[in-house]
Amino acid sequence: MRAKDILITGADGYIGMRLAHAYLELTDMPVVLWVRAATQEAFEAKRDRLEQQFSRYEARISYESGDLVKERPFDSVDPRRIRKIIHTAAVTKFNVDPDTAxxxxxxxxxxxxxxxxxxxxxxxxxxxxxxxxxxxKTGVISEVPLEDVGFANHYERSKAAAEAKLIRDFDYLPWRILRVATVVADDQTGHVTQFNAFHNTLKLLYYGLLSLIPGNPETPLYFVTGEFVKDAVFRVMQSTASKAIYHVCHTRSESLTLGELVDIAFERFARQQEFNSRRILKPLYADAESFDMLGTAVDTFSGSIVNQALSSVTPFARQLFIQKEFRNERLVSALRDYRSPDPHQLVRNTCDYLVSTKWGKEEGNVVRTGN
Amino acid sequence: MSEVYVEHLSFALGDEKRSVEEASESGLTISKAADLRDAGFTQHHICRPQTTAYDLASRAVSDIKEYLPGTGAIIYSTCLPLNGNIGDESKFKETRDVKYLMDFPASHLQADFALDRAFVIGLNQQACTGVLGSLRLARMLLTSEPQIQRVLCVTSDRFPPGALYEQAYNLISDGAVACIVHTSPGAFRLLACHAITNGSMARASDDETVGSYFNYTYRVIQETLAAAGLDMKDIAWVVPQNTNRKAWQILARLLRFDYERVFFSTLSTVGHLISGDNIINLRALMDERGIRSGERLLLFMAGYGLNWQCVILEKT
Incomplete structure (x- = not known):
């Protein structure tokens, strides 16, 4: 048997599904879409959804399932068929508990x-x-193995540990690590499919539920689109160079600061009469300890909406104080035609999308309001 | 502008004390007793059925009656507008005569304390911030009408039967406060008054109220300081409402102010006396710590409406 398949784990996830599309559209490789499913019923439900997505490519797809927390989750996959693997499956929530992470x-x-x-x-x-x-870690962060300098949450810690394990124990594999920045939109239009702490924070601000925000306004924030991530991963996987780390992000000079993000968001929000009429003030920038206090105190002076939203922001809060300068030379070199989008426009478009669809609830209402 | 002084602080609390657990068991709260304790509350005061808000006001004013002669105006504020009428609503329903909806407690106070030369003003749309609003109004009267030299400020509320005794996650007490604002040198010089109203949030949910709390509080305080030509470092004490202590732990950090100098020692035993907390805390500060001459105090309140008010006093 000649190996020719690509295995994508987490194939029904945000990035996994985009990569599946890319391989199906841009290559003739057979694709093994592996999804997490604890039961046959769960697997069939996920497979049905994916089959609808990929009906054009039915002959090239095989569906497999398993559960990473169980023994031998890949027993159903024949290793002799596999030529490439992209592992996207993970719990990516900042508030993931340590055991799950x-x-x-x-x-x-x-x-x-x-x-x-x-x-x-x-x-x-x-x-x-x-x-x-x-x-x-603060300062310049290059595309090299990391040292452990502590983490803001269990998500970060677990991803660093997985990287370390790969490099330490599986260095004989043709690996490449792709460190992805915060995905804020599917593409430059600002359309959002997957909502995360970034969107939850903007939602709290829009509805006047958050008068404090953790961080320094000068802290750079590294945003990417799902399209950029998909293209970057696809291209890096085509490369023959292995044992390499890539930062799938833009550089500091190509990125916004926290203060710029808040300013842009309020400028876009203010175009809405609903927002404007409520005279919601920009949030105050709180130090880490103050925001931690808010996070712990909010149980006693706030309702479930704020609690839930804050629980997705709080674990990430410490990052908003840290000045990081990610370098991406290896990625730029691998992509050759690398281009960074205008980060201001990306955030403007994303804010407009969020507001006009009420954070995705009213998808049909998207109105582009210009620059 | 001539100088205005505040002094002769008094208060009266609801007749019965109840622990947060008792309040919770009686169905008077929404939050769990443990959460209210965590926020700093241990008990609150509620009125017996026969006790009215006017009774509370009368008790508070009785304690300072020796200072009332010469009063030219009474500013009677209530958090709940319904406490601005002591008429019998059932008689209105019976007769359809609205005079039963206009039986004003301020008029009764003027008569009961024989303040014959005082005219009355009712202030009932500033919610929890009423007492600071009444200080501001008193200052306006005193500075614009020289014939008025003494103003009695009273704030009194009791919650109606069946009401929850929790607002925006704070444990409420029935009670009244009173003080006198005048033009003769007195205990505290009134340096600045300032208020912000955001009427578009008049129907804000509790979450929205909390959500706007920190940045509006910060803003009203900064604007008040600016109006007085002062900075937070010029303030010796912040005297806030009796609301969740954690909020002030955070605010103190935002204002770069020593939390140990935020004085609301009555939070635990008095609860949130909706519009009168600051006066009770100010008196407690005088009694427990002493305030030195020249020290400046910043009094802050937030309330429905939404309203934020701030006053700066200086100990003479």
Whole structure:
């Protein structure tokens, strides 16, 4: 049997599905879409959804399932078929609990690596990580292995640990690590499919539920689009260079600061009569301890809406004080035609999308209001 | 502008004390007793059925009656507008005569304390911030009408039967406060008064109220300081309402102010006396810590409406 398939874990996830599209549209490779499913019923439900998405490519797709927290989640996949693996499956919430982070993001990743070790014809293994695997490190952060300087949350810690395990114990594999920045929109139009702490924070601000924001207004924020991530991962996986780390992000000079983000958001929000009439003030920038106090106090002086939203922001709060300068030379070199979008316009478009659709609830209402 | 002084602070609380647990068990709160304790509350005061808001006001004013002669105006504020009428609503329903809706407590106070030369003003749309609003109004009267040299400020509220005794996650007490504002040198010089109203949030949810709390509080304080030509470092004490202590732990950091100098020692035992907390805390500060001559105090309140008010006093 000649190995020719690509295995994508987390294939029903935000990045996984985009990569599946890319491989189906841009290559003739057979694609194994692996999804997390604890039961046959759950698997069938996910498979049905994916089949609708990829009906044009039915002949080239096989669907597999498993659960990273269980033993041997890839037993149903024949390692002899696999030529490439992209591991996107992970719990990516900043407020992931330590046990889940450990079992899915670290031990689960190890199971992927062990499976990869059985794939004799493996040419490329891509492991998706996050730029925030750098944890609390400040200053220049290059595309090299990281040192442990502490973390803001268990998500970061677990992704850093998975990276370290790969480099330490599985260095014989043709690996590449792709550290992805915060995905704020699908593409430059600002359309959002997957909502995360970024969008939740803007929602709290829009509805006047958050008068404090953690961080320094000068802190740079690294935003990317889903399209950029998909293209970057796809291109890096085509490359023959292995044992390399890539920062799937833009540089500091191509990025916004926290203060600029808040200013742009309020400028776009203010175009809405609903927002304007409520005279909502810009938030105050709180130090880390103040915001931690708010996070712990909010149980006693706020309702469930604010509680839920804050719980997605709080674990990330410490990052908003840290001045990081991510370098992406290796990525730029791999992509050759690398281009960074206008970060101001990306945020403007994203804010407009969020407001006009009420954070995705009214998808049909998208109105572009110009620059 | 001539100088205006505030002094002779008094208060009266609801007749019965109840612990937060008792309040919770009686169905008077929404939050859990443990959460209210965590916020700093241990008990509150509620009126017996026969006690009216006017009774509370009368008690508070009785304590300072020796200072009332010469009063030219009474500013009677209530957090709840319904406490601005002591008429019998059932008689209105029976007769359809609205005079039963205009039986004003300020008029009764003037008569009961024989303040014959005082005219009355009712102030009932500033919610929890009423007492600071009445200080501001008193200052306006005193400075614009020289024939008025003494103003009695009274704030009194009791919650109606069946009401929850929790607002925006704070445990409420029934009670009244009173003080005198005048033009003769007295305990505290009134340096600045300032208020912000955001009427578009008149129907704000509790979450929206909390959501606007920090930045509006910060703003009204900064604007008040600016009006007085002062900075936070010029302030010796902040005397806030009796609301969740954690909020002030955060605010003190935002204002770069020592939390130990935020004085609201009655939070635990008095609860949130809707519009009278600052006066009770100010008196407690005088009694417990002493205030030195020249020290400046910043009094702050937030309330429905939404309203934010701030006053700066200087100990003479």
């Amino acid at each position: 450990e079992s899915v993001n670290i031990r689960g990743a190890e199971k992927v690596l062990k499976f990869a070790s059985q794939c004799d014809s493996l040419e490329a293994l891509g492991v998706l990580s996050t730029v925030y695997a750098s944890g609390l």
